[in-house]
Amino acid sequence: MYRIVSAIFLAENIKKFEIEAPMIAKKRKAGQFVIIRIDQNGERIPLTIADSDPEKGTITIIAQGVGKSTRELNCKEAGDSIADVVGPLGTPSHIENFGTAISIGGGVGTAIAYPTAAALKEAGNYVITINGARSKDLVILEDEMKAVSDEAYITTDDGSYGFHGFVTQKLQELIDSGKKIDFVLAIGPIPMMKAVADVTRPYGIKTVVSLNPIMIDGTGMCGGCRVTVGGEIKFGCIDGPEFDAHQVDFKNLADRNRIYQHEEKEANDTFAH
Ligand code: FES
Structure with missing residues (x-):
């Protein structure tokens, strides 16, 4: 289980979660995402990693409650847990000094x-x-x-x-x-x-x-x-x-x-x- 450290609404229906996921926090690069499942029967929800704190071992995700699963996620509070967080997934953003x-x-x-x-x-x-x-x-x-x-x-x-x-x-x-x-x-x-x-x-x-x-x-x-x-x-x-x-x-x-x-x-x- 992955513990939610903090959960705050940034705007109506848009919630920011800081989740304990130390391995992902250490490895993730900009542009990558995780797939989460709220519980064992949950839908798999892909969410981009908005930020991470390798020291604290947390990642930040931001979800907009638009469908059943994301609305269910947005009912979660600090102290609750999520069954699965898989990642980091995807190819990181190609970053260089473009100008x-x-x-x-x-x-x-x-x-x-x-x-x-x-x-x-x-x-x-x-x-x-x-x-x-x-x-x-x-x-x-x-x-x-x-x-x-x-x-x-x-x-x-x-x-x-x-x-x-x-x-x-x-x-x-x-x-x-x-x-x-x-x-x-x-x-x-x-x-x-x-x-x-x-x-x-x-x-x-x-x-x-x-x-x-x-x-x-x-x-x-x-x-x-x-x-x-x-x-x-x-x-x-x-x-x-x-x-x-x-x-x-x-x-x-x-x-x-x-x-x-x-x-x-x-x-x-x-x-x-
Ligand atoms: Fe299955 Fe990309 S999500 S191949």
């Missing part, structure tokens, strides 16, 4: 953009972060993102905080300002990642996205996480989760992620908490 790097997080995607932004800063990049949310109360990790940024922007769709508009509009504004941008990382909902890829493509700016296909084993065995990148089939769990945004077939990803929509809705409707 000027923009890390974009949309919604709970910021939890994934943050560790990579920190690693980009550590590698000597000039780091710009764009932290987008629908409204002010859904902005997460504002201070953490700021701490690893040379320039930090918040965008909200409704204009309740920061720049009024989408992350792509802020990105376009930065490109139009003549700033030389060498690398863009975008993590969030599929339409957002696709929109970022469309903005950077004409400028030839290297752009990476972190994909969220349905996963089961997370080790390349089941094929559930198949994604099409550059016309080839790749496995999100071992070849990714990060891929060249300009090569990703986002429609295929969105279609595959909808396969179990009916079952997911049924399970969610029966969840009573």
Whole structure:
């Protein structure tokens, strides 16, 4: 069993957990994830490792309660335990000194953009972060993102905080300002990642996205996480989760992620908490 050391809501439905997992805390690199099961019969939930403390032996994950399992997870409190935490899984982010790097997080995607932004800063990049949310109360990790940024922007769709508009509009504004941008990382909902890829493509700016296909084993065995990148089939769990945004077939990803929509809705409707 893996003990939850702390559990706090960052925004409505979005909860941050610090979990005792010393081996993973020691080994994990930015961009990697874990698969957790709340109990023996639980669904396997892939979650990116947002942070870790090797001294304390803890990892940090951030979950948005959108379906039965994530809502169940978000009912857990400090002192409770989780049956399984497997990881670190996935290929770590490719980090180098690109020059000027923009890390974009949309919604709970910021939890994934943050560790990579920190690693980009550590590698000597000039780091710009764009932290987008629908409204002010859904902005997460504002201070953490700021701490690893040379320039930090918040965008909200409704204009309740920061720049009024989408992350792509802020990105376009930065490109139009003549700033030389060498690398863009975008993590969030599929339409957002696709929109970022469309903005950077004409400028030839290297752009990476972190994909969220349905996963089961997370080790390349089941094929559930198949994604099409550059016309080839790749496995999100071992070849990714990060891929060249300009090569990703986002429609295929969105279609595959909808396969179990009916079952997911049924399970969610029966969840009573
Ligand atoms: Fe099974 Fe990737 S999750 S192959």
